[in-house]
Structures are given as structure tokens and as C-alpha cells.
Amino acid sequence: MSAGTSSQSQDNVQSHPQAGADSHVPPLLRMAGIVKSFPGVKALRGVSLTLEAGRVLAIVGENGAGKSSLIKTLSGAYEPDEGTIEINGVPLGRGTHAAIDAGVAVIYQELSLVNDMTVAENLFLGRMPARNGFVQRREADQNARQALAQVGLDGVSPSMRLGDLPLNKRQLIEVAKAVARDARILVMDEPTAALQRDDISHLYAVVKRLRAAGMGIIFISHHLEEVFELADSAVVMRDGATVSERPMSAWTEQDLVQAMVARNLDSFYPWEPRDYGPVVLEVRDLASPPIVRHASFKVRAGEIVGIAGIAGAGRTELLKAIFGAQKVTEGDIFIRGNKTVVRSPADGVRQGLVYTAEDRKLEGLVLEASIEENIVLSSLKAIATGGFVRSARKRALAQKASARFGVRASSVVQITGNLSGGNQQKVILGRATATQPAVIMLDEPTRGIDVGAKTEIYAHMVAMARAGAAVVMVSSELPELLGMSDRVLVMYRGRIVAELPRDEADSETVIQWATTGARA
Template structure:
């Protein structure tokens, strides 16, 4: 073990006062106890991961620290001094929170975002030169030396806007930085850049709380991990004392003998045969076939055409060349409606933008693809719709007060179950899942995997696009790899490994 690794995995010395101490924090809402006496300590120059399933209390804890919520019981101290109530008090004490949904304003300049509400001014006039100089300093600390402070924020790509959010915390002289799922919308190279920034800030003495559903990120970046479950902390150790299996077990309170519940199955006839399919500009030439009962994974780097392939098959994108054959019959899907009619369903990688109507109920969302079947005399029968939704909700274990609950109030995992409920309500022959576990917690992932196996066992052909290699390797019967719009290889389960998949995905050829 190197000296650097040893330093990272050692818990901070108890002889030095913590930068942050939260003691016995309790927070209740009507009918729900969100936090049950949570206590933790964060030291300067330390990255603490907080992990747990959706609903474990992570967000409530962060909002209590930031001043958005006032605790019913408990104390918060920064540098040994009690933290006053209110958001401004937390900011003034050096607490900065970066949420998954960025709190920046695209139509303002980078500098205006960094110093929003506190631009340097004299006699009522903003001192632009001073603001730009201060902005350059903060931007340089996160590796954005080449970003002009006067640039419109919305003209920056997402990965740089994420770093501007970190620079904003630096510009506020933050000493405690909370990052809530900061890598959710980033590509792998952007994630590495963010890691480098976090490590630099740690070296400078900042205390960092890192919240992530991706355990590989936790083991890569954190010095220690605190596990939350049902509003309480159930474990806190240096990373050197955690294994992935122990961390998962602490999060979900059950022994996960097999994280991926794959099992061998008997396959039926070919139900989907795709021949030389193209859709300009990304999808160029894709051919493959899937049998009933199979789970086929599709790998590839961003821009390889994976999503475009599924959308073209489904009818959401126009096919410019090729054939789609479902159960031996050539079909032409000019719209998703035609795709559903031909026995195909597709679940989007962006459930909030394309997958769900968040303001509608669970019932309405599940029924969306089945309205024609539910109608009689031109009217959708409420009793049929309710029964369909209740059956699907029960089948997928959606945790909600009733099917009338607004879908947007559900956790990410339960929203994904609603999508699966709608997808299977039409009894499809082919189920295409695009990043089915993106942004959901470990426990919900295992449930989604189990449902995928059930769908395949029931005779559906399941196609899964995923950017998580362990997921592809753990759940697929075989893996197809895409490169620049084409499927370049097929790898059997017993021969599939990370190195082989990455080699094909990044070069289009084998070793």
C-alpha cells in the first residue's frame, strides 16, 4: 500500500476537532420520520461518501445541513461553533451544496453566476474588472482557465457547467462542499476531470461530502463511507474497511448472494431480426437477431448509436435503410404507436424527459400505451384502467400510497418500475431497455434485474443498452458491441469481459 493510499483510507485523527459535527439530527414530516438521530463528523481534507437507497434520508440530511430544513432535534457545529438556522447562515459558515440539478442561470455570464447576489460593487456600480479577476482565480482552481468570465453560461457544455458550480462554491470561500450525484450526467472522461478537482480541493483542506449511487466512484474517491438506511446511520468506516458486498448489504439490510440474478434459460424462436438497419446520421448499419427468452446487452461508447438503434427499431426515429422483422413478419414502424402495435416497447434512458408524465398519476402513466385496449365505445373505462395499473404496480412492487399518487413524487427506482409496468402492460414480444438502472440506488437495481429475468423467463426478448459494464456482463446472455453506428462484434456470456468489450467499443476491432 502506498503512502498516498494509506493516508486516504485512514480515518482522521480524533485529537483534531472536526470541521463539521452533526449530532442526533431528527427531522419529521407528516406521517414520515425522515431522519432518526443522525450523527456524523467530517474533518478538513477528507472526502466522506454518504450512501444508501433512495428514501434512506440522504437528501433530508443535506437539506438540514444547508439550512433548507430546520431539524426537530439535534445540533450542527462548524469548527466547534453552533450553526445558526437558515440557508444564509450555512452559506456564511462556508457550506456549499451542489445538487444533481444545477442551480445556475444559463442566460447570465459565468462571473455573474459565480457571484450571484454579491457582485463586487462600489457606489452602486458593479466592478466588472474585479469580478472577472476573482472569477478567473476560482475557475483556474477547477481547471477552467480557458473559460472567459464574461461568457454566457448556457454556451458551455454540461461538464464545464458542472465545474462552474464547483467554482461557485470556491468563490464563496466554502470549506464544506456537498456533492449530490455530481457525475449523473457526465461521460467517463468528464468524471475523471471532476475526480481530479475533488482531490485537489481535498489537498487544499476542504471537507467534502460525496453522495453517489455508483459504488465504484465511492471506492475510487472517498476516504470513508457512511451508510444510511431508513433515516439513520447504520455504518461508518474508512474505505479500507469496507468491501463492496458489505457496503451493499449495509444499504439494503439483506445478504445479496448474487447481485446479478442471471440464470440460464431455454430460448424460443427468433422474435426480432434486424437487417442492415440505418438512421442518419449516427446509425449506419446494424444487424442482429434476438430469440424469445434472451437478454441481449448492447455496449458502446457515447455516440456509438446504441440509443438510435433502439429508437429506430421502435419507430421513434426514421429508418433510412434496412429491414425489421418481428416474428417472421417484416414491419415498418413510422411511429412508436406502430412499434407497440407490432409487439415492441422501448423505455427511454431519460425517464423524466421522455419516459414519464411526472405530473400525472401512476395509473395514468401505466395506461398510456394501452389506451386503445382500455377503450370501449370511444371512451377509456376507468375501472379497466385502474385494474391494469394496480396489477402492474403490484407485479413490479411499486412503493406508493396508491396508483393515484403523482409519479413525480416517487423515488427514481419506483419511477423506473412504473415505466416497466407500462411497457409490459401491452404483452410485448420485444422489450428494449435503454439505461434501465441509471440514477437509481443499489437495492432498486437488484429489483430491476430480477424483473428483467422474469420478463425473459415469460418469453419476452429483452434488449438492454447500458453504460455500466458490470451490469452488461452480469445480466446479458450475450453482448453486442457498437462502434460508429454499426454492430462490430457479438460476445458470448462465457467469453465476455471488460477488457474485450472496451477494446471493441473503442477501436471497432478485437485485440
């Protein structure tokens, strides 16, 4: 069943109540005709959707499709210009307190927890049980234990300082917070973005348990495998409107992607065979304690080499060591055949290397700075005369890079932190290529961005290789590695244990090397 334009007339958003439900009983949540505008932007254009109790509804769409605006409207952070929101048939009042009182809980990517407070204080923030003006800590701890047990955190003490817990447990504390508030509607916005595989499996189990208990869950994720794993149905948003809704049994991944980007995707991964030039980067027996141990590999001009491995294998540490961001204790680096000592990232840039960090917000960008300032960050010496940066050259360089990567913004003076994830990644690529590097090292280049932006990033990677750069990519998404790489290197406990040509690299082989360091 296609999700293209021809099918949208029969694909209007509608309710899919649970089997056997009384059709006269209102759904748990109904949003109808929601419109929200900001100066110069219409964020939501008549959005409608329904959610039944005991169901998981996925909302998917590219960055900028309106998902965040819709959720903020449901949570009371935004007031709609038009439309209605009803919970169990009762109109929702205005403001965040009305939404909380009605049983709406939202878990955003950036956790809304206070690290210096205890677990119990976070669970009941602003509503600690009290009598005669005195907080009842024993009662709070007892209630906290019940909520924690429901999300599989029985072993966590309510009196623990929240900041002492690892990130995966803090993510589940957010879910427990919703349980403690007796939430009936739980919204999860990219809840697995910072989690490892085992933590994700645990979160899946929690979501399924809450669904079985009758909670209605809205699940937002760029990872379509998560949508197919958890959701009962999926709504596709595009340009501020809901364009299609179906039960998951009626969706294929290709249909879902096509509905999101409104175009046919003949090839999700635009890999193409290329002629390779000479070896540009060679690494021999490189060691960077405590993880990287005697790693060796080569990359040619025009080649895309992927590096696979489980978390902790040393992939990021290897790239940082090559770039000069991490100390090298043994081994040699050759760039264009010349032995090179890279003592710092500035050294790396001078030698023709660039590295884009895994965490673009923490290490990759100055979010408070403009697009222009971020793009020229590595090129200031090249556009300076007598120690002074020439504004005209700075602006021209930024505009050229921004146009080349299709950064969607009003101008290059727009603040980078206000851009979508995909556009932030394009700003990073603009800065990376502004120095005309010989080697481009990309660490998780599509993490946290939507499928439409991913296809654009992939096309840019191919273009960079075609232009003669040696491209090295670390990715935790195996289909991405297999789809985009000319060769796949596999790391295991700090070493490169396998080198697989494209036609020999498959999921089973890569996973076997990555998890055991050997091939059966």
C-alpha cells in the same frame, strides 16, 4: 469484515480524525442526533456524522434512505426537529443564508445555475462585488478567473453566457461557485450522473485538489467505484438512520452493498440459464443517419441481449430507430418473422415493441401525472370502450402493474415526480409490460438508481425474459451488461462489430471491440 446486523454494535458512527490531529480540536462538521419528520413520514432518525477538513466522506444508501433530507438539513433548506449541527465547534444558525455564510455549499443533481447569465454572474449570484451601488465587473471577472482556475477551467471566459457551455463544464462551474464563496464544506449529490468518462476523470482530479487544499467534501453517489476511488470513509444510511461508518480501507464492495440493503446478496446479478424460443426480433442492415449504419442482429423469445459501446456509438439511436422514434433510411425489421415498417412509436407499440428511454424524466415519464396515468399511457385503446376510457379498468390495470413491480407509493394516484428514481423506473416497466409486448428495449434501465433498486430491476428483467419476452438492454455499466446478458453485442461507430456469447464476453474483449472496432 461484515457490515451485517451482527457487526453494527461495533460499527457505530464515530469520528475518524486525520492522523496527528489534536483530539481537542472540533471537527470541521459535526451533525448529532438529527431528527426530521414530515406528515406521516420520519425522514431522519437521530443521524450523526462528522467530517474533517481535507477529507472526503461518502454517504451511501438506497433511494429513500434519507440522504437528501440530511443534505437539505445541512444546507438550511430544512430545519431539524431535534439534534445539533456544528461547524468548527460553532452551532449552525437557521436557514440557507446561515449555512452559506458558515461555508456550506451544496451541488445538487439538478444544477442551480442561470443559463442566460454570464459565468461571473452565476459565480457571484446575489453577491456581485459593488461600490456605491455600482457593480464592479472587472473585479468580479478577476475573482471569477481565480475560482475557475482552481477547477481546471482556465480557458473559460467569465463574460461567456453560461448556457453556451457544455454540460460537463457547467457541472464544474457549480464547483467553482463553491470555491468563489470560500466554501469550507462542499456537498456533491450524484455529480457524475450526466457526465462521460473523460469528464468524470476531470471531476475526480478537481475533488482531489480541493481535498488537498483543506476543503471537507461530502460525496453522494450510487456508483460504488466512485466511492472507493475518492472517499476516505463512508457512512451508510438506511431508513433514515446512519447504520455503519468505516474508513474505506475497512470496506469491501460486498460489505457496502449488504449494509445498504440489509440483506445478503448471494448474487447481485440474478441471471439464470433459460430456454429460448423462436426469433422475435430481427434487424437487417438498418441505417438511421447520421449515426446508425447497417446494423444487424437477432433476438429470441426469452433471451436478454446487451448492447455495449462507448458514447456516440449509436446504441440509443439504434433502439429508437427500431421503435419508430427515429427515421430509418435503409434496412428491414422483422417481428415474429414478418417484415414490418415502424413509422412511429405508436406503430411500434401496435407491433409489440416497447422502448424505455435513457432519460426517464425527460422522455420516459409525465412527472406531474399520477402513477396510474403514466402506467396506462400506452394502453388507453385497450381499456377504452366506444372511445371512452373506463376508470375501473384503468385503475385495475395500474394497480396490477404497480403491484407486480413493487412500486413503493401510498396509492396509484400519487404523483410520479414525487417517487424515488428506482420507483419511477418501476412505473416505466409497469407501463412497458402492460401492453404485453414481444420485444422490450431498455435504454440504461438502472441509471441513477441505488443498488437495492438495481437488484429488483434485474430480477424483473429475468422474469420478463422467463415469461417469453425478447429483452434488449443498452447499458454504459459494463459489469451490468456482462452480469445480465445472454449475449453481448458491441457497437462501434454506428455498426454492430461483435457478437459475444455470455461465456466469451469479458471486460477486456468488450472494451477492445468498443474502442477500436476490432479484436487484437
